[in-house]
Amino acid sequence: MCAPGVVRSAHENAARPSRRGLLGALGAAAVATTVASAAPRARAAAPQRVIDLTHTIAPGMPVWPGxxxxxxxxxxxxxxxxxxxxxxxxxxxxxxxxxxPVHRVPGGLSTEAIAAPDLLAPLVVIDISAKAVVDPDATLTRADIDDWQTRYGAIPPRAFVAMYSGWERRFADAAAFVNLDGDDVPHAPGIDPEAARYLVSDCDVVGVGVDTLSLDAATSPDYDAHTAILGAGRYGVEMLADLGAAPASGATVVVGAPKHAGGTGGPCRVLALV
Incomplete structure (x- = not known):
């Protein structure tokens, strides 16, 4: 234990800061002020809406025939x-x-190799529902892309382009969604191969999505849209939900992609931030 005089002296010295201590305190305050002034004054604005573009997985949902x-x-x-x-x-x-990409192209990227930054992108939604309602084999064409760009401006680089055909309205009826004809051939909209090639070569998209079961029109015999998109090292997302609620331009898409080694694909959670 300390003697009473020593304790009293220590308290008095602590209450009466030295010149060195005072200067040190002032210096620390100045540093803190400098750091605070250099810090960002505002955070990025949070999205006003989050639209879930994902169907719930459940028994009885539509699947590709077979x-x-x-x-x-x-x-x-x-x-x-x-x-x-x-x-x-x-x-x-x-x-x-x-x-x-490996889903279609031998040696292509598998799920775990897709770059994380490519899963967050500007969202472009191109609406072909007016022609899909009268023609189940309708496709997203180069003319549809040109019309969108005339109205909204150039597709941003590294965007994710989604085809909205309105097919999501059939989801509750698996037979209507798959839409087999009398010869068991499915009929549903998809992306025209020329349009697919334009999106990857001229627009530099990170990925392409559809609200149907296939990037290609369901009747396609050779799946050229798959080849154009996946063969260029881009990814596709099929069976998107609620695209009708997403804006044509201005939103950001988040693709919660699976990450299993060697995967050719997998279920994912897709969100649009508006």
């Missing part, structure tokens, strides 16, 4: 251990899902 529907099997119950858990069984290209 693909099995997704299944969810309870494997753990609250009553038998305190936690619930499902085993999921589905093919990679189920629901709102990403097509990685």
């Amino acid at each position: 693909n099995p529907p997704p299944t969810l099997l309870p494997v753990a119950l609250h009553a038998a251990g305190g936690f619930a858990q499902h085993a999921l069984a589905m093919w990679e290209h189920t629901g709102t899902h990403l097509d990685a």
Whole structure:
């Protein structure tokens, strides 16, 4: 223990700062003021709306003809251990899902190799629903792209371009969504191969999306739009939801892509920030 005089002296010295201590305090305050003034004065504005462009995965949902529907099997119950858990069984290209380049091109990028910055992009929505309602084999053409650019300006570099055909309105009826004819051939809108090549070569898009089951029109025999987009190292997103609620221009898309090694694609959560 310290003697009472020593304790009293220490308190008095602490209450009476030295010149060195005073200068140090002033210096620290100046540094703090400088750092504060150099810091950003405002954060980036938060989006006013978030639109979920993702269909819910559930048994009975539309799938490409021949693909099995997704299944969810309870494997753990609250009553038998305190936690619930499902085993999921589905093919990679189920629901709102990403097509990685390797899905079409041998040696192409797989899901985990897609660059993260490319999953956040300006969103461009091109509406072809007026012609799709009368022609289920309608395609997004170069003329549709030119019309969009005349109205809204050039497609921004590194954008994500989505075709809105209105097909999402059929989602609740799997048969109507797949739309098989009498010969079991599906009919649904897609992207014209010339338009696909233009988007990757001239517009430098990061990816292309559709609200149908395929980037190509469902009747396509050779899937040239897939080849043009995925072959250029870009990704596709199929079976987008609620594109009708997204603006034609000005939004940002976030593609929550899967990241499993060697994946050809996989279900993803896609959001539009408006």
